Amino acid sequence: MSELTARLREGLPADAVLTDPDVTLSYARDMADFCASGTPAAVVLPGSVEEVQHVMRTATALRVPVVPQGARTGLSGAANAGDGCIVLSLLRMNRILEINPVDRTAVVEPGVVNAVLTRAVNEHGLHYPPDPSSWEECTIGGNIGTAAGGLCCVKYGVTAEYVLGLDVVLADGRLMSTGRSTAKGVAGYDMTRLFVGSEGSLGVVVRAVLALRPRPPRQLALAAEFPSAAAAGDAVCRIMESGHVPSLMELMDRTTLRAVNALTRMGLPESTEALLLVAFDTHDPAADLAAVGELCGSAGASEVVPAETQAESEMLLQARRSVHYALEALPGTTMIDDVCVPRSKLAEMLEGTAAISEKYGLTIGVCAHAGDGNTHPTVCFDPDDEDETRRAYEAFDAIMALGLDLGGTITGEHGVGVLKKEWLARELGPVGLEMQRGVKQLFDPLGLLNPGKLF
Structure with a gap:
């Protein structure tokens, strides 16, 4: 390890190479409980593309695995360290390089925090729509790595739809550019989309060209109460x-x-x-909310309360953004599922999850990006109770199986990471898995980039 440290420091500032075990341990994992993690040999914090290239060349020369990281807010273990690896933290590469109001694009480094970018482009009358619940902490690089979604995806779509081009450092240290800065472009294979959602297993994103939209009007929301989650799911179908x-x-x-x-x-x-919760950012949101309120009533809502002010709407949205932290605060621990189903199957997914909760005798809290069918059942259990832990894992698997049976996917936005490796193979099938492994082999023949993740 002393050789590794010495070679890393040849191309990095002294404070950019961390080896103190008490410090490196804090970089060992993301926010996913019960996902395996190891002890890194070193944590590096490069500040430039050239420094990232130096890290990857060193890793290749010494055959040392590299785990790219953003803010470690992920929920699948995709950023977890392995024993003896280099953790490549991109938090210092946090500059917004350009905001272009004419082309409606932004050029950013991977360590830019989602909320920082949003506020910066808002000053130009523009908007960057992808908004994960952790938007005040998570980085654009992490969002790209997991193909993150968010609360407003029902109207504006997910991260993949806003990434126009990338600069990526490959496993051997070469720099590759993909995509474009133009509104259109179909030259060759869509390599940009290949990297979005690849969880750092194909290359290290060091620069991104992002599409922006005009800033929409402030949204107004309503809250509708239902006698069952399935009834709320029925209301969603009626609205869409x-x-x-x-x-x-x-x-x-x-x-x-x-x-x-x-x-x-x-x-x-x-x-x-x-x-x-339903919100509109149209020019007449009150009229839209009134129409949706009637649909909620016809689906069985016991009460429908429109927000009268934007402050009330923001309070409702803040309640939704706090769900992960609120469920984490419950006694015991949690495993968060991320199953997305067709909207037409949402009520069946919610009913099925309730049945799984009853079958295994566990508390399972459910929140969902209901507008796009992305559910987040959270299994709550006591990790010190062996039988309860076993039932929690079985319930978690049963929820994923239910999602696949309904024509859905095992992950809508959190990624596969460590948590869902076995289930990725089931969803893709043997041919699909073989092709994906072939792509990995092409980009990373030594298997150094984020090993042990995805498959």
Whole structure:
């Protein structure tokens, strides 16, 4: 390891190579509980493309695995270190290089925080739509690595739809550019999309060209209470079938509502079985909310409360953004699922999850990006209870199996990482898995980039 450290320091500032075990341990894992992690040999914090290239050339020469990292807010173990690896943290590469209001693009380094970019482009009358719940912490590089989604995907889409081009340092240290800066472009294979969602297994993103949109009007929201999560799912189907295009449509069940109240003291209704939040950022959101309120009523809503001000709307959105932290604060620990199903199957997914909760005798809180069918069932259990832990894993697997049976996918936005490796093979099938492994072999023949993730 002394040779590794010495060679890394030949091309990096002294404070950019960390080897103190107490320090490197803090970089060992992301926010996914119960995903294996190891002890890194070193953590490096490059500040330039050239320094990233030096790290990868050193790693290749010494055959040392490299785990790229952003802010470690991921929920699948994709950023977890392995024993003896180099953790390549990109947090210091955090510059917004350009904002172009005419082309409606931004050029950024991977360590730029999502919320920082959003606020910066807002000053130019523009908007960067992808908004994961961790948007105040997560980085654009991490968003690209996991193909992150967010609360407003129902109208504006996910990260992949906003990445126009990339600069990527490959495993051997070469620099590759993909994509374009233009509004259109179909030259060759779409290599940019290949890297989006690759979880750092094909290369290290060091620069991104992102598409922007005009900044929309401020949104107004409503909250609708339902006697069951399935009834809320039915309301979602009615809203989408009627042609409405909400900017946000989120669901929280009773378990989740109670957890959020305990954490935030917001006073959300705990007597209801499910709360559906719907928002519009149109020029007449009140009219849209009124129409959606009627649809919620026809689906069985016991109460529909439109927000009267933007402050009230923001409070509802903040409640939804706090769900992960609220469920984490419950006694015991959690495993967060990330199953996305067709919207038409959302009610079946919610009913099936409730049945799984009852079968295994466990508390399973459900929140969802209901507008695009992306559910986040969270299995709560006592990790010190061997039988309860076993049932938690079985329930987690049963939820993923249910999602696949309904024509869905095992991950809508969190990624595969360590948590869902076995299930990726089931979803892709043997031929699909063989082709994906072939792509990995082409880009990373020595298997140094984020080994042990995906498959």
